[in-house]
Amino acid sequence: MTSSMTSRNRMIAVAVLLVCAIAAAGAYALTGHQDKPATGARPSASAAPAGGWTPDSAALADVCRTKLPGQARDTLTLIARGGPYPYRSDGIVFENRESRLPRQRTGYYHEYTVVTPGSGDRGTRRVVTGGAGEQYWTADHYASFQEIDARC
Structure with missing residues (x-):
């Protein structure tokens, strides 16, 4: 037994x-x-579901794509095309060190410069993209973010 x-x-x-x-x-x-892409995969801006956008984080305010500065919309177009980008560091991994975006694995986010007229360097404006197609806007060098709503 x-x-x-x-x-x-x-x-x-x-x-x-x-x-x-x-x-x-x-x-x-x-x-x-x-359904997240493998580490290192970079989605295009078209990876977001058409007409079915849902904020990735309720903690982040959202902003209509049409309300962004023209240079930010130009950057979003370059991202959708896969470049070419004006700065060598465009497309590098954004590490989210301050955890202002939703936590994800390393390599999930990538950052792109938004040209700032009159600036002698890259300036403070960026678009950050996520692995599932989400896009974020910061005008103050990562101090704050807004999630971009492409529907408006």
Whole structure:
């Protein structure tokens, strides 16, 4: 009887582990990690669902694409085309060190310069894109962000 109890206990332990693994996978998928591109993949601006835009983060204000400065809209067009970009550092990984954007794995976000007329350098304006196609605008060098709504 002792060996049958040991065998039964093992089966229960395996079943519990299996249920936990399935629950963890489901929770991971529900937190928005499903269908994300592999690390290093760069989506185009068209990766966002057409007509079905939903804010990625309720904590971030959104801004209509048409309300952005013309240079920001030009940058979004370059991103959709895949370049060429005016600055060598455009398209580099944005590390989100201050955690002002939703937390994601390293390599998820990429940054692009928005030309600032009259500036002798890259200036403070950027568009940051996420791996699922989301786009963010900052006019103050990452101190604050707005999520770009392409529907308006």
